[in-house]
Amino acid sequence: MNDVQQQIESFRPMLMRLALLQLRNQAWAEDAVSEAMLAAIEGVGSFSQRSKLQTWVVGILKYKVLDQLRLHQRECAYAATDDDDAIEDAVYVPNGHFRDLPDTWDPPAQALQQSQFLSVLEACMDALPGQLGRVFLMREWLEFDTAEICQELGLSSTNVWQMLSRARLRLRQCLQVNWFNHSTP
Amino acid sequence: RSCRDVSALVLAREDRRLNWSERLAIRVHFMICKACPRFEQQVRTMRGALDMWRSYRNGEED
Numbered sequence A: 001m002n003d004v005q006q007q008i009e010s011f012r013p014m015l016m017r018l019a020l021l022q023l024r025n026q027a028w029a030e031d032a033v034s035e036a037m038l039a040a041i042e043g044v045g046s047f048s049q050r051s052k053l054q055t056w057v058v059g060i061l062k063y064k065v066l067d068q069l070r071l072h073q074r075e076c077a078y079a080a081t082d083d084d085d086a087i088e089d090a091v092y093v094p095n096g097h098f099r100d101l102p103d104t105w106d107p108p109a110q111a112l113q114q115s116q117f118l119s120v121l122e123a124c125m126d127a128l129p130g131q132l133g134r135v136f137l138m139r140e141w142l143e144f145d146t147a148e149i150c151q152e153l154g155l156s157s158t159n160v161w162q163m164l165s166r167a168r169l170r171l172r173q174c175l176q177v178n179w180f181n182h183s184t185p
Numbered sequence B: 001r002s003c004r005d006v007s008a009l010v011l012a013r014e015d016r017r018l019n020w021s022e023r024l025a026i027r028v029h030f031m032i033c034k035a036c037p038r039f040e041q042q043v044r045t046m047r048g049a050l051d052m053w054r055s056y057r058n059g060e061e062d
Helices: A003-010 A012-023 A026-042 A053-071 A082-091 A111-126 A131-142 A148-155 A158-181 B003-012 B019-033 B033-058
Strands: none
Touching: A003 A053, A003 A111, A012 A026, A012 A053, A026 A053, A026 A082, A026 B033, A053 A082, A053 A148, A082 A158, A082 B003, A111 A131, A111 B033, A131 A148, A148 A158, A148 B019, A158 B003, A158 B033, B003 B019, B003 B033, B019 B033
């Protein structure tokens, strides 16, 4: 195994983490990562070094993840839950006002703090339930627009917008509890 | 509109282009509300964090 192949092999845990975050299914994620690594090792001759090796491999993984989403599209149904209403009820009172005045969020400035903040952010994305998380990651990691998400998952645009809003509201709540409540003096 | 409606529009703006009446509703509401501009600041912080996370995970920055 040459240096580049070893380097690609060393990306496996990171690729697995990303694939799981998007697919929320261990078997699908393993398939996507295996196929991505195989494609990267076979195609390493076409790697132009204009980008970093990791960026190139992650780009391949995105296509393999999308293949898995297409393959399992019918298993990815979403139903709104009482939990979604509970999140909204935690934020607003019945007349539509905020239950509590939102805090001013100071984004972390130091590199170490930034790294810890990104870990919390990723954990919060990980905590998004099933299909809500898939749709959110398609938007924020795969960088699909809503029309593309609708097409890939067979959902209406209204449904996708509603899911993305719910995901963002959950993410906000999670960051408030797990980061900003601890970082304010 | 209520804070619930306006903050929903602030979130929706992340994923679609708002029409003129929705944009106007936000501007008018922000004149009389202390909470919603803070909510908007939180959404902007999340936007920056998500962009930073994506760059980091894509290996585009050290």
